[in-house]
Amino acid sequence: MIVRILGEGQFQVDADAAARLTALDAELDAAVEKHDETAFRAALGAAVGLVRELGTTVPDDTFVTADYILPFSDASVDEVRKLLADGTIPGDSIGRP
Amino acid sequence: MSVMKRVSLIFRAKANKALDRMEDPRETLDYSYQQQVEMLTRVRRGVADVATSRKRVELQMNSLQKEVDRRDGQARDALSKGREDLARAALQNKASLQGQLNDLQGQYANLQEQEEKLTLASQRLQSKVDAFRTRKETIKATYTAAEAQTRINEAFSGISEEMGDVGLAIQRAEDKTAQMQARAGAIDELLASGALEDHVSGPQDAIQAELDKLGADHSIEAELAQMKGELSAGSTPQLEASANGDSSGSEATQAAERPQAGDGS
Numbered sequence: 348m349i350v351r352i353l354g355e356g357q358f359q360v361d362a363d364a365a366a367r368l369t370a371l372d373a374e375l376d377a378a379v380e381k382h383d384e385t386a387f388r389a390a391l392g393a394a395v396g397l398v399r400e401l402g403t404t405v406p407d408d409t410f411v412t413a414d415y416i417l418p419f420s421d422a423s424v425d426e427v428r429k430l431l432a433d434g435t436i437p438g439d440s441i442g443r444p
Numbered sequence: 445m446s447v448m449k450r451v452s453l454i455f456r457a458k459a460n461k462a463l464d465r466m467e468d469p470r471e472t473l474d475y476s477y478q479q480q481v482e483m484l485t486r487v488r489r490g491v492a493d494v495a496t497s498r499k500r501v502e503l504q505m506n507s508l509q510k511e512v513d514r515r516d517g518q519a520r521d522a523l524s525k526g527r528e529d530l531a532r533a534a535l536q537n538k539a540s541l542q543g544q545l546n547d548l549q550g551q552y553a554n555l556q557e558q559e560e561k562l563t564l565a566s567q568r569l570q571s572k573v574d575a576f577r578t579r580k581e582t583i584k585a586t587y588t589a590a591e592a593q594t595r596i597n598e599a600f601s602g603i604s605e606e607m608g609d610v611g612l613a614i615q616r617a618e619d620k621t622a623q624m625q626a627r628a629g630a631i632d633e634l635l636a637s638g639a640l641e642d643h644v645s646g647p648q649d650a651i652q653a654e655l656d657k658l659g660a661d662h663s664i665e666a667e668l669a670q671m672k673g674e675l676s677a678g679s680t681p682q683l684e685a686s687a688n689g690d691s692s693g694s695e696a697t698q699a700a701e702r703p704q705a706g707d708g709s
Contacts, residue, residue, distance in 0.1 A: 351452070351605065354561050354613050356568050372446040379447055394448075407568075408575035410602025412456055415448035419616065421557075427447065434454045436608040 349405060350398050351413035352420065358402025368394055368415065379424055379431075387424045395420045459604035469589060469596045473580040476600055480573045483607050487566040490614045494562060497621045498555040500628050501548055507635050508545040512538055518651050525658050534651050544631070551624055558617045565613045572606050 348365040351357045360368065371394040378387035394417055405411065418427050466472040515538035522530035579599050583592050 350448070351609065353451075353609050354565060356606075356609075368448070369446070372448045375447040407571040408579065410576070410579065410599040412459070412601045412605050413452050415446075416451040416455060416605075417448055418451065419613075427451075430454065430612075431447070431450055434457070436455065436458055436611055 348415065349411055349413045350402060350415045350417060352395055352398055352417045353422075354419045355399075357405035357411070357413055358398050359405055360398060360402045364397060364401040367397060371397070372415070379427055382424055382428075384424050387427075391418060391420065391422065455605045455608050456601070458608060459601040462604065463597060463600060469593050470584060472596055472600055473583065476603060477573075477577060477580055480569070480576060480603060480607065483610060484566070484569055484573060487562060487569060487610055487614055490617050491559060491562045491566055494555055494559040494617050494621055497624050497628070498552065498559060501552045501555060501624065504628060504631050504635070505545060505548050505552065508541060508548065508631075512541045512545060515541060515651075518655060521655055522651070522658075525655070525662075527654070527658065530651055530654055537651065548631070551627065554620060555624060558620050562613055562617050565610050569606060569610050572603060576603050 348360050348362070349357055350360055350365075350368065371390050374390035375387065375394065377383075378390055398417065418430070463472065466475075515534045519531040519534035519538065522528070522534060576599060579595075583595050583599070587595065
């Protein structure tokens with residue numbers, strides 16, 4: 348599975364790591380839902396640490412989209428909520444004819 | 445749905461939307477490449493902006509550190525003159541300045557981190573863009589328009605995700621820099637107007653004024669004592685000095701002799 352950490356690029360992780368990530372993702376989701384900054388940072392820190400440790404960097408000449416995208420390692424709940432709510436990513440002109 | 449999945453879908457939706465607007469898949473490649481080069485320029489400018497902001501904070505930290513040291517010196521000076529009240533006030537101001545300095549140090553570390561991250565993002569994008577350029581030419585040379593479609597979509601979606609990532613990183617750095625600049629601007633103004641001193645110690649640095657006064661009092665006392673000593677020891681030294689015979693010598697001699705004449709009458 349391919350995972351991107353925003354600001355750090357893409358990583359290939361195996362099925363075992365992917366399963367652990369999915370569990371952490373549930374924690375992230377609950378923390379965002381409850382606006383629990385402490386729980387969010389703990390889950391994000393664990394997820395980012397896991398991917399950095401167990402993942403292998405996807406080579407530059409491989410063009411793939413990630414299955415999972417983790418927020419910036421120091422992101423806040425507000426930042427993630429905003430991204431999820433308005434869904435806009437800067438550089439929208441990319442590919443516009 | 446999970447956070448990580450939702451974020452990835454947002455990125456994908458964006459790439460798909462852009463792809464849908466493309467009529468000729470091969471044009472997509474060239475157009476996308478143009479955008480990538482522009483994005484590289486943007487991210488490099490972003491790195492430079494953060495660096496400028498960081499340097500400005502560094503200068504401010506130096507200024508604040510000097511103020512902190514000055515207060516420390518004042519406190520020692522006051523204590524040596526037996527003025528514990530002034531020393532206390534100076535230390536209170538020092539603590540307040542130190543608080544601002546610590547705050548700036550935190551901001552500085554943050555900017556440094558942003559700068560490093562953005563530099564890495566810039567390097568990563570550069571490598572991706574180089575690889576994309578090669579891929580683009582391969583696709584154009586090897587495949588017919590129909591065959592190329594899938595490969596173009598892959599390359600485009602992949603680079604689009606990278607571009608979105610870097611775009612977000614630039615936006616973040618810009619936000620942090622803007623916050624920092626607002627604060628830095630306020631501190632610059634305070635330092636320039638001397639209001640930072642006013643703010644922490646009252647107008648015109650009351651502590652320094654008091655210490656200066658103590659210092660002046662002390663030197664006046666010393667001068668008085670010296671004069672008294674000279675007078676009581678007689679005017680011999682002044683007479684010796686004027687005996688060297690310059691033009692004002694006779695006047696000085698007369699002036700020095702007057703008190704004696706007065707004493708004699």
